[in-house]
Amino acid sequence: MLQWNDRNIMSVLKNCLGKELSKVTMPVTLNEPLSFLQRVCEYMEYAEILNKANKEEDPADRMKLVATFAVSALASNWERVGKPFNPLLGETYELQRNDFKILCEQVSHHPPISAFHAESSNYKFYGSINPKIKFMGKSINIQPKGMVTVELTR
Structure with a gap:
């Protein structure tokens, strides 16, 4: 985990008050060594929950499992x-595992919009993300805008 001097962070952040952070130039040392598209792929960390939801007979239990999957994306x-690097327009990232494949692409730069599509034999998971993040001094306002869809195959 990165360790930063509190004074260095505050000197950068004081110029960001009330601004959307995707539009602020930050020192590269505040970035994680990965792209936002790689972070999107981390939504699939608990993909086995969707496999379990697809096998579930009871509709209420299926919905509980889909909700569990949605919340599990926050675990990572x-x-x-650290902030991930902003992807370049047209940048793609693909992850293929034995049980699913996901493809992400930066489809707009202003505003920044990332689209993704994951698929397995049990589900499709796709959508677009347009995060709005503002630094307010004593808090950070995060608005995860976009549309995300889960389709179970049965």
């Missing part, structure tokens, strides 16, 4: 302080 962000 716990205690992360």
Whole structure:
């Protein structure tokens, strides 16, 4: 985990008050060594939950499992302080595992919009993300805008 001097962070962040952080130039040392598209692929960390949901007979239990999958995407962000690099327009990232494949692409630069499509024999998971992040001094306002869809195959 990166360790930063509190004074260095505050000297950068004081110029960001009320601004959308995707439009602010930040020192590269505040970035994680990965693209936002790679972070999008981390949504699939608990993909086995969707496999389980597809096999579930009870509709209420299926919905609970899909909701669990949605919340599980937040687990990889716990205690992360680095910001991923903003992808270039047209940049893609692909991840293929035995049980699924996901493809992500930066489809717009202003505003920044990332699209993704994951597929397996049990589900399709796709959507677009247009995050709005503002630094407010004592808080950060995060608005994860976009549309995400899960389709179970049965």
